[in-house]
Amino acid sequence: MDSLPDATLFQLVSSSALQGLLDKIVGPKTLVLSPSLAGPLGLVTEVGLLKNQHGVTKMFWLEPGALSQAERNIVYLCRPEVKWMKMIAGQPNRVLPAPNAHMYHLLVVPRMTTLCTSTLSELGVLGSIDVQEFQLGLIPLEKDLLSLEYEDVYRKLFLEGDYAPVYDMGKALMTIQRAFGLIPRIIGKGDQAKRLTDLLHRLRKELPLASPSSTPLANGTIDSMIVLDRQADMVTPLCTQLTYEGLVDEVIGIRNSHVDVDPNLLNPAPAASTSTPSASNFAAVPKKKKHLLSSSDSLFSELRDKNFAVVGSILNRTARRLNDDYERRHQAKTPAELRQFVGQLGGLQNEHQSLRLHTGLTEQIMAVTATDEFNTALEVQQNLIAGVDLPAQENSIRDLINQEAPLRTVLRLLCLYSVISGGLKPKVMEEFKREILQTYGFHHVPLLLSLHSLSLLTRSTPQKSPFSLARKPLRLVVDDVDEQDPTDISYVFSGYAPLSVRLVQAAITPASGGAGNGARANGSGGGGGNGSQLNGWKAVEEVLRPLPGLTFEDWQKEDESPHSRPPAHHQVPTTIVCFLGGVTYAEIAALRFLNKQTPGRNLLIVTTSCVQGSSLLTSLQPEATRASA
Amino acid sequence: MAQAPASASWEPLGETFYRKQDIYSMQWSISDLSDFIVAGAPWGGPLAMIRDDRKPVLLGRHAIGKPKISVYSSAGGLLQTISWDPPTRIVSLGWTHSESLVVLTQDGTYRLYSLSTGSAPPSYTQHSLGPDAQEAGVIEAKIYEEGMVALLGNLSFVEVKGWQKSSGEGGVGGKVTLLASAGLNEPPSCWCVIPPELSHTRGVEVLIGSGATVLRLDEIDVQDQRITRGPFLSITPSPNGRFLSLLSHPSGSSPQLWVTSADFTRSLSEFDLGGEGEVGAPGQVVWCGNNTVVVAWERTVVMVGPFGETLKYFYSDPVFLVGETDGTRIISNEACEFLQIVPQSSQDVFRPGSASPSAILFEAAELFEKRSPKADEYIRNIKTELVAAVDTCIDAAGRELEVVWQKKLLRAATFGKTFLDLYNPNDFVRMTQTLRVLNAARFYEIGIPLTYDQYQAHPPSHLIARLTSRSQHLLSLRISSFLSLSPAPVLKHWAQSRITTLTSTSTPSEEDSMCLSIVEKLKDQVDVSCADVAQTAWSVGQTGLATKLLDHEVRGEKQVPLLLSMKEDEVALRKAIESGDPNLVYTVLLHLKRSHALGDFFRYVDNKPDASSLLQVYAKENDVEMLRDFYYQDDRRKETACLALEESLGVEDVAERVAKVKAAAKSFGEDKDCSFEAKMIEDQLRLLTFQQSLEQEASGKTFIGLSVNDTIRACILAGLSKKADKVKSDFKVPDKRFWYIKLKSLITLRDWEGLEAFARSKKSPIGYEPWVEHLVSTGNHRQAVGFIARCETRNRVELYVRTGSGCWRGRSVLGRRRGGSCCDDLKSRAPNAIIAAQLDQLIGEMDQAGM
Incomplete structure (x- = not known):
């Protein structure tokens, strides 16, 4: 992992950029923050720091209506969305007793847009607000995972055709290239992936990477990038994730690496990190506390990518070990031994704390996984993946509707069914749609239409579905899975190897291997020599073509400048795996596993956000109907 | 070769020396400077002149006709002539930091002329001081590098903060702010401005001579400084803003010069000008550096040292003074001279009888040239101080205006260097480099008599910009590459000035060749884009050329707005889509929506899926009515x-x-x-x-x-x-x-x-x-x-177990069950111990029964 590009660099850059912007505004300030930005912001900077060192005295959510009180400087922080502009424009005019006594500043993340400028100017406040841009790009969630943390990207990209996230991703990748050097090889699958690559070429022409003086801060070599549209593999996110972190996300929900937990699970010690603005300043005190899930918690980093089946035993083992460690106090006889024990006590308490948390989360998950509904759904899912007895699965889904299982569960399975089987017979389709509309409400008509236009719920065609064509050659279904000691990425779905990750695996495995061997145990296939070239799509062309979206392989050529970097032979090259539209935690787990199997190459995951099937489906619904699903 | 020593022109003043050097003999044919209102730009900058219409005209001396502003270099070379058409009277002339000429008229408008040579008419931008100034008129204004302060007819002061972003490209003028009311009843006898960067408050300050006292005025407040020495004829702040020289002329006595600290707390010197020069009060008071004041009558220049010593110079014709940070330029109709304190390093080397190591080193080098063995002896004497001596010689070389002395001093430094084992040659290299640049700029055809200190006060790009604006493109380019600076600004200016030479009747082939030659030069430049040049072409009416140039622009955000202003809507939209930047597409869409009927607007996005998607996203959130129309006309x-x-x-x-x-x-x-x-x-x-x-x-x-x-x-x-x-x-x-x-x-x-x-x-x-x-x-x-x-x-x-009911019911059904193993399974899931025990019992019974 040593030569993995240092992702924390981005955190540092972002946080100092924000502090710099705030410091430019002289005097005490009131920070008004759009709620959706709190999470991403919390990942790059600490609120306490802003308060203590940068003159932020008060913080509020950006909401319609009046600010009750404010300092001389009011700093708004939000994404460039028109709704925020309208809210902001509403405030200076009618809010405070003496509107002129305040200085208004707006920090837009990541950049100001014409739409926002014209909105502000139509509302007549553009002149009185000082607008600055806060270029928050990729946020490091872990050292191998960078995310833009955008919301609803899947809908924007693939349903609405709003390609703003691709542009921002392009800009962010330019930043990566400025820091770590040009990425010579780019391969990808999907129309938006192609758009991203074209954009990179164009941006490079606009802004040459290296002005003569600057040299890359390279402590890692990125020699290639694999860009995947989420749309290229929708089977994987539609499946219920079975890794620990994946299930935490499915059952409890992870937002911006934070999970809402019962405060009892965090007591007695306060949470290691609560990075939303402190609750005391906000009207509603949330009952649940936000807790950062990161690899700084050693127990979590052990658990996160494990199949849920083994989580219990790990927790059990940890509990036992912890108990033994505590027991050692009885063996401590001499004062020196006692002192040593007391010294370890803090660490033990932290571990204890973390054990309490994860046991609690596990219990919550178990409560769900024990239900008939969950198990039925899982059974249907696994059968669909394996292509076993499809009509029976149809009936099971029908039963779930009859029992009024949540709409998302039903739709996930139905879409999975449609995608895997290549569509539903018109009659069956209409029947399901009618059932769904009657059970969950007629207002879901647009949602069903959206699913249709995303090819997630379609009428059957004579061709075999791309998924079923890929099943064999890519070894997507693996029967003998050892969840305890996995030898293949298929462990993350207990027998299904995520299509997206198999594609990555095929692309990075040196040519000798080939797609069929992609899943070779112990990574002997991936252990090729250092700096070996990316195999690319060669081996999987046949499988790849029928999947939705363009397939491409591309090169970016170094300038013929004399100061190009000498190739670093001693370094393990890094491949960026970039997901447009989101990545699931199960896929992340699989990629990490793949990375371990491939000593000759590092993987760095870059994504627009972390998603799961339900969140994708929810994002397709109009906001008004989301709650009811 | 007999040559007068370098100190020949020095004159002692107190403990130090001053020198007045001829820099240029003027190329112009002006016989009397007093006929003109002159504005001289500091940093060796140009002079702007307009005939003073308050003075009677001597027949035949000037052509009668429209007034015109002539701009000359310091060497008297004519750079530019601006014929002044507007009927309003010019109140003030002045220069900005970027050497744009500010012309302020009585009605409160001012123009900024960027320096341009060649046949093209001078380009300018016009701005206003605001409605107040328009109404009350402007009496007088003080123009400094980063702004100006004007005294209006209603005796209020307005400040213009900064000029505009960059000279020559339209845009808005500086921000106009009304200063606090000074409470004047009549125009002040004199006033001056302390620019923001020099003032104590970091805001602009105006000092007003009012009666016997001085008022200090800023944006918020006015303060009486409680002085009783007035009335004053002039107040002049020193270049660093820390001192003031005030001129008064009490009735019945001779004019008095009073130098004080800027806050009036310390009186530094007072000097009676009576008998020093001509009769009456001097016309100009200018600082020479920060420690001496130069006063000038029409034909006499008197320098007043800090302790009341004076140096006097007499001229046969009227002179004009330009204050510099390190000296004073004296412009007469024949010559341009520079009066300054002799720099310390020069004094070290050349002061008569100096025994400083640098003087000895210089002497040794001279002896060495003469092949005298004494050279070695001299060097050995100063062996321990040789490094300092070399440094001083290098420094002194920089401060000499004459190439002969520069060479001698550098040669002395080289000579000294050879006796040193370890000497960092960076200073030496840098100085030779700088001198080459300075000498090039000082060349009389260029006419920028920049001193070393003045050059150091700005980044080199400033000098290059000044040379560029004089259309010295080749020299600028060479200096840029000599100093390894980006040639982009020079190329941009070059391209822009080339375009202005195109006539309005240019043929497409001319356009093509020009476009090609410009694109060729700009190809590899990062900081300059075709769009900037296209903008110029567009603004001078070369639409065809502008379009061609824009086609070569790679940066969408520069290309699209210009295309929109050229009304190339269709192309703009296409380019915006190509750029991959949704924001640009929105820019175009908003523009089209504003400027077209809805139907026409929709037609633009036809067959452009990207634009159409973005339009829908926009409309969904902002304009549902339009979205409905859009769907309707598109049959969706x-x-x-x-x-x-x-x-x-x-x-x-x-x-x-x-x-x-x-x-x-x-x-x-x-x-x-x-x-x-x-x-x-x-x-x-x-x-x-x-x-x-x-x-x-x-x-x-x-x-x-x-x-x-x-x-x-x-x-x-x-x-x-x-x-x-x-x-x-x-x-x-x-x-x-x-x-x-x-x-x-x-x-x-x-x-x-x-x-x-x-x-x-x-x-x-x-x-x-x-x-x-x-x-x-x-x-x-x-x-x-x-x-x-x-x-x-x-x-x-299983259901029984889940209900938690007793196992006696279970037994009744269990007889037909498959066996005990399933009971074990059930037991492990039993909700409580009692049921588990009951199941145990049941299993036991079954075993007995042999099942």
């Missing part, structure tokens, strides 16, 4: 319907809601691919109507907006079981689903009799397991047990 019935459905959700009023849904049904009906959806929405309408009638029947209950399932549920909960059945049959709800709903509803009602009756009504299509499960999960174990007997046999044991 499905989208229209969905829009109506989404809108229906937010509507409170039922009738309106029904209307929206009806509209959706109609739109779906018009789309042949949406017949199913149309049917569904008709079902929805039916349901809504039914729900309305339900609400009337069961007042206080809400039905509207519920799904079919929820309507059935609500009916049962409200005791309208018949209605529930009607919904079932009306909407063809399958039996299974209906049974689940009814089952759950009855349990919610705890209607056990109803439940029993329902169970008996016919054979359950969903089996009886759900009965038990739902009863158990709602905590009704007792009721649940009753239904177990009706369940499938193989499920009964």
